[in-house]
Amino acid sequence: xxxxxxxxxxxxxxxxxxxxxxxxxxxxxxxxxxxxxxIRVGDSVSLILADMAFATTCLRVGAAGGWxxxxxxxxxxxxxxxxRPKFYRGVRADVVVRDTLAECREKAGEIDLPTLLPTWxxxxxxxxxxxxxxxxQFPGRAWRVLPSGEVWVGKENWPGYDRSVDVVEAMPLLRQxxxxxEPSLLPGVRLQGYVxxxxxxxxxxxRVLHLIGPELRTEVLCA
Numbered sequence: 001x002x003x004x005x006x007x008x009x010x011x012x013x014x015x016x017x018x019x020x021x022x023x024x025x026x027x028x029x030x031x032x033x034x035x036x037x038x039i040r041v042g043d044s045v046s047l048i049l050a051d052m053a054f055a056t057t058c059l060r061v062g063a064a065g066g067w068x069x070x071x072x073x074x075x076x077x078x079x080x081x082x083x084r085p086k087f088y089r090g091v092r093a094d095v096v097v098r099d100t101l102a103e104c105r106e107k108a109g110e111i112d113l114p115t116l117l118p119t120w121x122x123x124x125x126x127x128x129x130x131x132x133x134x135x136x137q138f139p140g141r142a143w144r145v146l147p148s149g150e151v152w153v154g155k156e157n158w159p160g161y162d163r164s165v166d167v168v169e170a171m172p173l174l175r176q177x178x179x180x181x182e183p184s185l186l187p188g189v190r191l192q193g194y195v196x197x198x199x200x201x202x203x204x205x206x207r208v209l210h211l212i213g214p215e216l217r218t219e220v221l222c223a
Contacts, residue, residue, distance in 0.1 A: 004212050005048045006030065009038055012067065013213040016049070020156075020187035020206045022128075023145035024054060024074035030067055037061045037068050045072045049210065050183035055149030074145035078104040079128040088120040093134055094153070096120055097143075100130045101151055109150030113138065144187070158190050158204055165193040167202070168217065175223060177202055181216040191222060 002010035012031035018024045026047060032038050039045060039058050047054040057077030062069045073079075081104040088096060093113035101108045104127035115138070122130050131143055135153070143153045165185075169178040177193065185191075191202040203222030211217050 002031070003050060003216070004028075006045050006070065006072070007039060007043070011212060014210075015212070016047070016054075016208075016210040018074075018187055018208045018210075019144065021142050021144055023079060024056065024072075024147075026054075026056065026072045028070045028072065029064060030070060032068060033066055034068070037063075037070075039068070039070050042077075045070075047072065049212075052147060052183050054147045074147075075149045075151065076106050078106050079131075079145075080126050081105075082125055083122070083127050083130055085124040086122040088117065088122070091117055091120060093117055093120075093138070096122065096134055097131060097153055100127050100134075103127070106145075107150045109146055109148070109152045110154055111152075112154035113141065142188075147186070156188055158188065161185065161189045161191050161205075164199060165191065165202075167193040167195045167200075170195045175203055175221060177220050177222065179218045179220065181210065181212075182218040183210065185218060185220070191220065 004011040004014055010031045011028050013029040016026040041058055043058045045056045045058050047056055056072040056074050058072050059077055060071040083100055083103045093115050094111040097111050098108050135141055135143055140155050146152050165179050167177050185208050187205045187208055189205050191205050193202050205220055206223050207221040209219040
């Protein structure tokens with residue numbers, strides 16, 4: 001069984017970029033020889049990486065040397081969809097967010113924004129920008145698409161990752177670190193690792209990049 005599967009199709013090469021704010025983006029090369037793409041634009045795609053599962057949607061498919069190249073994003077793939085302008089008066093911020101997600105047909109998860117907004121004008125345009133505009137009013141809050149495909153909004157707690165990792169290559173001035181493949185690592189955690197045999201606080205994980213191919217590795221950007 002392949003390390004990474006997409007709807008049960010084996011993946012030969014992939015990069016999965018997972019930001020702390022936003023949604024997963026994955027570029028996949030399916031190890032499938034077929035005259036027709038086994039995954040089509042708009043399909044729901046279940047990515048299985050070791051013991052991790054990600055609910056994604058296909059945005060683009062193309063032929064690539066007899067195989068198929070696929071671009072998927074976390075969630076329903078609708079955050080680029082335009083939403084209508086809308087004016088609110090005396091509304092909780094979480095209601096504004098839930099309205100936006102419902103209009104673009106993304107699934108809302110936990111939305112922790114209990115603050116009452118005296119007025120709010122939602123500008124028309126991409127739903128992701130409408131979300132970002134609301135979150136700009138709450139510097140302590142963030143939003144992202146979870147592996148489940150749900151959109152989460154809340155305050156970062158920065159829990160510690162459940163183990164210390166082995167750092168293969170460190171660029172501490174850039175706060176970038178290369179690890180052996182660490183499939184369960186996600187942004188939003190504090191990370192410790194062994195650099196040249198010394199246990200080191202690497203920082204708060206802002207982005208995780210899993211690279212699947214001839215080499216298997218995870219790259220992290222910390223703050």
